[in-house]
Amino acid sequence: MSEKEILLTPQGLKKIEDEYEQLKTVRRKEVAGRIKEAIAFGDLSENSEYDEAKNEQAQVEERIAKLEMTLRKARIIDETQISLDIVNIGTTVKVKDLEFDEIVEYTIVGSAEADPYDAKISNESPVGQGLLGNKVGDVVDIQVPDGTIQYEILEIKR
Template structure:
């Protein structure tokens, strides 16, 4: 069984590498210190500080493992090779919602990088999937819970 590639932009890769470095060099030490302090309180069988610190340690280690796995499967897209003729992963696309007469700018990224608060949408999301391959001037239909939204592609850039 082949593992699914995780598509990342250079920015997304850097963000993951920085978080991993922080977890390994800073958070691990902080949690280890908390465990050490909790053990100093004595009997660990009824020591809530110890239990809390051990749970935190497990969460940190789980996150480290997840980030390392992501990096092993990562395929970084070369942003200089991205065509601006069509919407693709790594492009930023300005669209007009024809139903609400609103203009929004989305950056299309791989699912590991998606962050709706930063308007970075996954290529696997309904909007991302509908926009992929579109050209300036195209009107695409997006399946949304209320029905179908119509988006006009106004601009494609890096």
């Protein structure tokens, strides 16, 4: 079974690398210090500070392992090679919702860096999949859990 690659923009890679470094160099030491402090309180069988610190340590180590796996599988999108003729991963697309007459912009990214609050949608999401491969002027119907959205593609940029 081959591992599925994880698509990242250069900005997404930097964000993951920064989080990874912070967890390894700062958070790991903080949690180890809390464990050491809790051990000093004595009896570990009824030591809630120790239990909390050990749980936090497990969470930090799990996140570090997840980030390492992401970095190992990462394929960086070369933004200079992205065609602006069609919607692709790494492009920002301005669309008009034809039902509500609203204009919105989405950046299409790999699932690892999707952040709907920052208008970064995954290429694997219904809207991301529906926009991929279309060009300016196209009207696309996209199936979403609530029904169908109809977008007109107004602009594609980096």
